[in-house]
Amino acid sequence: xxxxxxxxxxxxxxxxxxxxxxxxxxxxxxxxxxxxxxxxxxxxxxxxxxxxxxxxxxxxxxxxxxxxxxxxxxxxxxxxxxxxxxxxxxxxxxxxxxxxxxxxxxxxxxxxxxxxxxxxxxxxxxxxxxxxxxxxxxxxxxxxxxxxxxxxxxxxxxxxxxxxxxxxxxxxxxxxxxxxxxxxxxxxxxxxxxxxxxxxxxxxxxxxxxxxxxxxxxxxxxxxxxxxxxxxxxxxxxxxxxxxxxxxxxxxxxxxxxxxxxxxxxxxxxxxxxxxxxxxxxxxxx
Amino acid sequence: xxxxxxxxxxxxxxxxxxxxxxxxxxxxxxxxxxxxxxxxxxxxxxxxxxxxxxxxxxxxxxxxxxxxxxxxxxxxxxxxxxxxxxxxxxxxxxxxxxxxxxxxxxxxxxxxxxxxxxxxxxxxxxxxxxxxxxxxxxxxxxxxxxxxxxxxxxxxxxxxxxxxxxxxxxxxxxxxxxxxxxxxxxxxxxxxxxxxxxxxxxxxxxxxxxxxxxxxxxxxxxxxxxxxxxxxxxxxxxxxxxxxxxxxxxxxxxxxxxxxxxxxxxxxxxxxxxxxxxxxxxxxxxxxxxxxxxxxxxxxxxxxxxxxxxxxxxxxxxxxxxx
Numbered sequence: 001x002x003x004x005x006x007x008x009x010x011x012x013x014x015x016x017x018x019x020x021x022x023x024x025x026x027x028x029x030x031x032x033x034x035x036x037x038x039x040x041x042x043x044x045x046x047x048x049x050x051x052x053x054x055x056x057x058x059x060x061x062x063x064x065x066x067x068x069x070x071x072x073x074x075x076x077x078x079x080x081x082x083x084x085x086x087x088x089x090x091x092x093x094x095x096x097x098x099x100x101x102x103x104x105x106x107x108x109x110x111x112x113x114x115x116x117x118x119x120x121x122x123x124x125x126x127x128x129x130x131x132x133x134x135x136x137x138x139x140x141x142x143x144x145x146x147x148x149x150x151x152x153x154x155x156x157x158x159x160x161x162x163x164x165x166x167x168x169x170x171x172x173x174x175x176x177x178x179x180x181x182x183x184x185x186x187x188x189x190x191x192x193x194x195x196x197x198x199x200x201x202x203x204x205x206x207x208x209x210x211x212x213x214x215x216x217x218x219x220x221x222x223x224x225x226x227x228x229x230x231x232x233x234x235x236x237x238x239x240x241x242x243x244x245x246x247x248x249x250x251x252x253x254x255x256x257x258x259x260x261x262x263x264x265x266x267x268x269x270x271x272x273x274x275x276x277x278x279x280x281x282x283x284x285x286x
Numbered sequence: 287x288x289x290x291x292x293x294x295x296x297x298x299x300x301x302x303x304x305x306x307x308x309x310x311x312x313x314x315x316x317x318x319x320x321x322x323x324x325x326x327x328x329x330x331x332x333x334x335x336x337x338x339x340x341x342x343x344x345x346x347x348x349x350x351x352x353x354x355x356x357x358x359x360x361x362x363x364x365x366x367x368x369x370x371x372x373x374x375x376x377x378x379x380x381x382x383x384x385x386x387x388x389x390x391x392x393x394x395x396x397x398x399x400x401x402x403x404x405x406x407x408x409x410x411x412x413x414x415x416x417x418x419x420x421x422x423x424x425x426x427x428x429x430x431x432x433x434x435x436x437x438x439x440x441x442x443x444x445x446x447x448x449x450x451x452x453x454x455x456x457x458x459x460x461x462x463x464x465x466x467x468x469x470x471x472x473x474x475x476x477x478x479x480x481x482x483x484x485x486x487x488x489x490x491x492x493x494x495x496x497x498x499x500x501x502x503x504x505x506x507x508x509x510x511x512x513x514x515x516x517x518x519x520x521x522x523x524x525x526x527x528x529x530x531x532x533x534x535x536x537x538x539x540x541x542x543x544x545x546x547x548x549x550x551x552x553x554x555x556x557x558x559x560x561x562x563x564x565x566x567x568x569x570x571x572x573x574x575x576x577x578x579x580x581x582x583x584x585x586x587x588x589x590x591x592x593x594x595x596x597x598x599x600x601x602x603x604x605x606x607x608x609x
């Protein structure tokens with residue numbers, strides 16, 4: 001852009017103008033692509049505000065918004081939303097407590113079997129959830145963990161822990177061992193050095209790993225479906241599934257619940273964009 | 287990994303290479319069973335125990351269950367008689383076995399092809415710098431972050447045969463309404479379309495990262511030789527992107543093979559079993575029919591297929607890291 005200011009050449013100015021019109025054109029095109037991609041999300045919000053109950057005939061815009069869907073949703077699914085929140089927060093804590101020290105060890109300690117461990121974690125990530133659910137159902141049945149918060153937190157962590165270990169390790173590879181050694185020379189033990197030196201430096205990657213642990217657990221449907229048999233503990237994803245049933249009787253309530261379940265993803269995407277972007281790419285490569 | 291996080295790390299790695307070697311030398315000296323070594327082991331032990339219990343045990347347990355008569359009765363009597371390969375015979379001889387294999391293949395290939403082509407197109411588009419490009423690209427991630435069951439519910443309302451907005455649109459422009467989720471001949475296509483929608487953001491993100499890593503000099507040099515537009519894409523972008531592409535495709539396959547939420551939410555495997563896949567079969571045998579042995583046999587077949595692609599992934603990933 002600075003060339004535009006410096007040049008007096010009319011042709012160059014014209015080219016620059018053409019370029020900026022073109023880049024505005026790209027913005028318009030980009031907004032259109034995004035509009036198509038996010039149309040279903042818009043439609044979900046729109047449908048949740050429609051007064052109609054069991055039909056889908058909706059206007060393109062909720063000119064006369066009705067909150068009846070939300071009233072039903074909160075009455076039916078409010079407790080389930082709280083259940084989901086507790087399970088998700090539990091998953092965040094459990095995943096970080098288990099993954100952070102392991103990631104540190106895999107990044108900074110020199111063990112010969114580290115590559116084997118990393119391979120195991122990568123392969124673990126690829127094991128289909130239904131395999132885990134099959135086996136856990138039997139085990140949980142014996143241990144009394146079916147229909148329990150700890151049971152679901154432990155199961156939901158299967159998506160979060162391998163991911164968190166890989167993300168955190170990728171960051172901790174970059175922590176200079178010299179500063180850890182310096183702390184050790186000053187008399188700090190391994191644990192002290194980890195807690196007071198490494199964890200503060202790794203704050204951003206811990207946030208990324210924690211956010212994804214939350215989203216994974218919040219989105220979990222498979223374990224909610226297979227590891228609960230009663231209505232005592234019912235995450236909201238399962239609540240939506242039950243709403244869907246064979247025939248949907250109240251679309252605005254379904255869509256209102258869907259909107260309420262989307263709030264964490266939407267809020268985090270807007271407020272914590274850089275952490276989400278870091279996690280979106282970090283988990284896949286390396 | 288994003289370029290933003292990679293740079294400081296690389297810088298730090300280079301700076302501290304000597305002290306890494308020093309640390310390595312230190313651990314080599316102190317191999318004995320000292321207090322320090324025990325403390326260090328404690329960093330890894332909780333994760334190791336978790337991975338053994340929640341990944342190792344399920345894989346072994348599935349293998350065992352698949353050769354046992356493991357049903358609801360087992361939970362009362364504790365007995366699961368050994369039946370050899372009977373469960374696998376039940377699986378292979380069931381009416382739904384070959385349809386579910388074909389559906390799994392179609393679902394996976396269709397989803398991956400759609401996600402990849404659209405994802406690559408969008409990644410190339412967003413590589414240009416224009417006002418708001420970063421913001422728009424970030425917002426594109428939303429479908430991927432939503433709970434899958436939310437996506438299923440939303441799409442069920444959109445695809446509804448009588449009053450869904452898509453059919454309203456189609457009839458509005460003079461086309462016939464399509465029974466998206468209720469006709470056996472189009473249900474799988476509808477499920478694939480929804481899964482493509484969910485997978486596009488992931489593909490855009492990874493491919494965009496790959497595009498960013500191609501040095502601008504290559505394009506500058508290329509343009510001097512007359513390689514611009516499509517020519518530049520074929521001769522510069524495609525070859526340089528290949529390692530990232532193989533990683534995206536293989537990961538996509540592994541993730542798509544195990545998809546359950548979307549299909550359960552949209553069609554439940556119906557109509558008339560038109561959207562049965564191996565993962566759905568495994569779920570329904572275990573948790574609807576309570577034939578855990580048969581369900582385990584199905585999921586072992588799924589594991590074997592996933593493992594084949596896992597090996598391909600690890601090779602592709604190693605090449606991506608090497609290059």
